[in-house]
Each structure stands twice: as C-alpha cells, then as structure tokens.
Amino acid sequence: MRKFYLIGFALLLFFDTIGQTSFKLTANHSEPLEANIDWLIRIFTNPFVYIAIFAYISTFFTWMVLLKKAPVGPAFAASHLEIVTVMFVSIWVFNEEITLMRSIGAALIVLGIIFLALAEKEINQRQEISK
Amino acid sequence: MSSLVITLWILNVFFDTIGQVAFKYAAINPSNRDGWHYWSDLFRNHWLWLGIVSYIAEFLLWLAFLTLVPLSQGVLIGSINIITIMIVGRLLFKELLTRYRIIGMILITAGVICVGIS
Numbered sequence: 001m002r003k004f005y006l007i008g009f010a011l012l013l014f015f016d017t018i019g020q021t022s023f024k025l026t027a028n029h030s031e032p033l034e035a036n037i038d039w040l041i042r043i044f045t046n047p048f049v050y051i052a053i054f055a056y057i058s059t060f061f062t063w064m065v066l067l068k069k070a071p072v073g074p075a076f077a078a079s080h081l082e083i084v085t086v087m088f089v090s091i092w093v094f095n096e097e098i099t100l101m102r103s104i105g106a107a108l109i110v111l112g113i114i115f116l117a118l119a120e121k122e123i124n125q126r127q128e129i130s131k
Numbered sequence: 132m133s134s135l136v137i138t139l140w141i142l143n144v145f146f147d148t149i150g151q152v153a154f155k156y157a158a159i160n161p162s163n164r165d166g167w168h169y170w171s172d173l174f175r176n177h178w179l180w181l182g183i184v185s186y187i188a189e190f191l192l193w194l195a196f197l198t199l200v201p202l203s204q205g206v207l208i209g210s211i212n213i214i215t216i217m218i219v220g221r222l223l224f225k226e227l228l229t230r231y232r233i234i235g236m237i238l239i240t241a242g243v244i245c246v247g248i249s
Contacts, residue, residue, distance in 0.1 A: 020206055027197035043194060080213065083206045090203035098203060101249030108242030109210050115235030116213065123227055 008066040009078045015062060016082035019055030021089050022048045073121030080113045132200070132247065139196040140208060143189060148215045150185035152223065153178045207246040213239055 026049045030042035043049050067075055087106060090096040098106075132140075157178035173179060197205050214236050220226040 020202060023193060024197050024202040024205075027194050030194070031198055033195050033198045040191075043191075049194075080210065083210060086206045087203045090201065094202055096201045096203050099249050102204065102207065102246050105242040105245030105247075105249065106207055108238050108245060109207060110242075112235040112238030112240075112242060113210075113213070115231050115238060116217075119229050119231035119235060122229060122231060 005066075005070055005074075008062060008070065009074075012059060012062045012066060012078055013082055013085050015055045015059040017085040017089055019052050019059060020082065020086045021093060022052035022055060024090075024094065026052060071121065072124050073117040076120045077113050077117035081110070083109065136196070136199050139192055139199070143192045143196055143209065144212050144215055146185045146189040146192060147212045148219055150182045150189060151216055152219055153182035153185060155224065157182060204246055204249070208243050210239060211243045 026043060026046050029046045029048065030039060033039065063079060066078075070078075083106065087098060091098060157173070157176050160176055160178065193209075200208075217226070217228075217232065217236060221228055
C-alpha cells in the first residue's frame with residue numbers, strides 16, 4: 001500500500017513537472033506573443049504543446065486514481081508541490097536564477113500548502129466523527 | 132512586472148476559478164446516473180461546457196503569461212488560485228474556514244507577494 005502512494009505521488013509530480021516545462025518550451029517557441037491566429041498556429045505546430053496536453057491529461061487520471069485511496073491531506077499537498085520540482089527544472093533547463101526573495105516566497109507558499117493539508121486532514125477527521 | 136503580465140495573471144486566475152466552480156456545479160448536479168443517460172445528461176449540462184471553455188481560455192492565457200515571465204516565478208505566483216478557490220468555496224459552497232486554512236492562506240499570499248515583487 002505504501003508503494004502505491006509513493007509511486008502515485010511520484011507520478012503526479014512527474015507529469016505536473018513535465019507539463020509545466022512543456023508549457024514553458026511551447027511559450028518560448030511561439031514567441032513573439034501576439035493576439036492573432038499566427039500565434040495560435042505557432043503554438044499548435046509545436047510538438048511541446050502536445051506533450052503539455054498529454055501530461056495534463058495524465059496528471060488528471062493519476063490524481064483521480066490516487067484520490068480514491070489516498071488520505072486527503074497529503075493528497076492535497078502533493079497536488080500542489082510541483083512548484084518545488086518545477087523550480088529545480090527551471091534552474092536546470094532554462095538557466096533561471098532563483099533569487100533570495102523568490103526562495104523566501106517559495107518557502108512561504110510551501111509552508112502555506114502544508115497548513116492547508118493539515119486543515120484538510122482535520123476537517124476530514126471531524127466529518128468522520130460526526131458520521 | 133508589467134501591466135500586461137499582471138493582466139494576464141489576473142485573467143488566468145479568473146478563468147481557473149470559473150472553471151473549477153463550473154466543474155463543481157456540474158459534478159453536484161443531480162442527474163440520472165445510469166449508463167448512457169449519465170453521459171447524455173452530463174454533456175447537456177451547461178456548467179460542464181462553461182468549465183471546458185474556461186479551461187481552454189486558461190490554457191492560452193497561461194501560455195501567453197509564460198512567454199513573459201520565467202517559469203519558476205510563473206508557477207509560484209500562479210499558486211494564488213488556491214486562495215481564490217478557497218474564498219469562492221466559502222462563498223458559494225459554504226465550505227469551512229478553519230484556523231489552519233486561514234494560516235495557510237496568509238502564508239501563501241505572503242509568499243506570492245514576495246515572488247511577485249522579486
């Protein structure tokens with residue numbers, strides 16, 4: 001059972017990260033940004049946009065399977081923690097700079113997500129008791 | 132951040148929130164849950180279509196947004212949608228605002244502000 005969660009959460013993070021990375025690659029390839037049909041053509045003739053769509057659909061199905069069994073608190077947190085993995089990929093693939101301010105912001109957001117996950121757990125327990 | 136980036140960011144969060152709310156309404160809409168009827172009811176549900184249209188809009192807005200901001204910054208300030216969904220959940224679906232939830236919301240908002248001004 002533990003293996004099921006580990007693989008499930010790892011897959012969720014993996015697909016989410018691949019999805020966001022492909023989004024950024026598509027965005028870079030379809031520059032310049034214009035509000036016209038040419039921009040849309042540039043997007044949909046780029047292979048990365050299809051990887052992004054595929055990753056999104058995979059994330060959705062992984063999430064659905066996971067949600068059937070996983071406890072709601074950790075599941076909630078796991079579904080949002082892709083921001084951490086995406087940050088590392090951004091440094092590696094796009095040579096982005098993670099400034100001090102951005103690191104502090106990321107830490108606060110992650111901490112906030114952990115609190116929301118605790119809240120989900122607490123609300124779930126309360127509902128279990130009242131049942 | 133330029134005003135175009137901020138506009139794209141707000142529109143993104145707006146359509147994401149509309150999409151999630153629409154899907155929630157589609158999900159809780161009572162329908163005949165019997166094989167073929169379930170699917171035909173679901174696809175005649177206006178909320179479902181509003182959700183799909185919002186998600187397509189969000190898809191394009193997110194691409195436009197990422198053209199202008201670094202990915203690491205983009206995903207971080209994009210997490211503000213957690214906050215808007217919770218506020219809308221409270222207003223429309225009477226979902227609970229517990230102490231932990233409020234602390235979490237404050238931390239995320241503070242984090243987004245830090246990343247936004249960086």
